[in-house]
Amino acid sequence: MAIAAFGAGAADGLKPEIKAERVLFLGNSITRHGVLEKIGWTTDWGMAASALEKDYVHLVASGLEQLCGKKPEIMIANIADFERGLATFDIDAKLKTQFEFMPTLAIVAIGENVAALTSDEAKTQFKTSFTKLLAAIKSAGNPSLIVRGCFWTDATKDGIMRDACNAAGGIFVDIGTLGKDESNFARSERKFEHAGVAAHPGDKGMKGIADAILAAVKK
Numbered sequence: 001m002a003i004a005a006f007g008a009g010a011a012d013g014l015k016p017e018i019k020a021e022r023v024l025f026l027g028n029s030i031t032r033h034g035v036l037e038k039i040g041w042t043t044d045w046g047m048a049a050s051a052l053e054k055d056y057v058h059l060v061a062s063g064l065e066q067l068c069g070k071k072p073e074i075m076i077a078n079i080a081d082f083e084r085g086l087a088t089f090d091i092d093a094k095l096k097t098q099f100e101f102m103p104t105l106a107i108v109a110i111g112e113n114v115a116a117l118t119s120d121e122a123k124t125q126f127k128t129s130f131t132k133l134l135a136a137i138k139s140a141g142n143p144s145l146i147v148r149g150c151f152w153t154d155a156t157k158d159g160i161m162r163d164a165c166n167a168a169g170g171i172f173v174d175i176g177t178l179g180k181d182e183s184n185f186a187r188s189e190r191k192f193e194h195a196g197v198a199a200h201p202g203d204k205g206m207k208g209i210a211d212a213i214l215a216a217v218k219k
Contacts, residue, residue: 013067015219018144020064020072024103025057026095026137028080028113030151030200030209032057039194048186048200056201059210060107067218075101083113086129091136099140106137107213109148111157127160134168145170146213151201153179173216178208 014020025031032055033047041047046055053062057076065071077098082089092099117123137145147165149158153176165172178184184205187198201209 013219014064014217018217019104020068020217021104022101023061023064023072023074024098024101024106024137024143025060025074025076025109026079026098026106027057027076027109027148028078028083030056030112031109032076032078034078039197040192041194041197046201046206048192048197048202049206050190050203054203054206056109056206056209056213059207060213063210063214064217067214072105075103079110080113082129082133083110084115086114086125089129091133095136099136102141103137103143104141105146105217106143107146107148108134108137109209111150111154111161112152114157117156117160123156123160126157127164130161131164131167134164134170138168144217146216147172148209148213149174149176151175151179151205151209152199171216173212175209175212178205178212184208 029047031046033041034044035042045052046057049055052058061072061074075098077095114126115122117126134145137143145165145168147161147170149161149172158174158176162172182188184201185198186192186200186202189202192198
């Protein structure tokens with residue numbers, strides 16, 4: 001079988017409206033975390049995959065290459081500061097480089113670091129800030145948009161992100177079932193001294209996230 005032209009969306013390729021020439025990943029430590037020796041994390045990829053090629057970002061990139069017949073150009077940014085500072089994070093200034101990348105596909109994978117939404121005020125703030133983030137992403141060349149739900153299951157956060165994603169014309173990917181399966185956590189695969197690192201997805205969990213995202217973009 002001939003390989004489809006990049007982004008053309010063959011029968012076993014991408015949905016025709018999705019182009020994957022330039023893919024922007026915006027996330028938190030699950031997406032990428034630099035070296036932080038005090039917690040025992042000595043690498044620079046998605047915490048807590050055992051290798052760079054086993055984190056969900058690189059699994060998705062590899063999957064897109066197989067679907068399209070060409071390796072996508074990718075950019076990865078940790079925006080945990082957005083999660084922790086919803087009201088004060090300067091989206092346009094902090095993500096200027098990412099927006100200048102002019103992604104054709106943007107994958108947003110956040111929520112885990114957002115403080116528990118225990119009040120109407122907190123829920124409104126998250127909705128407002130997240131909606132603003134998606135609008136800013138769409139303004140950078142109108143990329144296709146994928147929003148991934150929380151790995152650490154949180155129906156309230158997921159509901160807000162799903163609604164905002166739908167309003168922005170994106171595809172929401174619910175991965176809540178992954179976080180309910182202990183075997184998807186890194187602590188089930190190997191020992192970590194730091195409980196926070198251990199609570200991240202391991203190789204199985206990372207593959208589950210990648211598989212869910214790739215399923216959402218397939219034709």
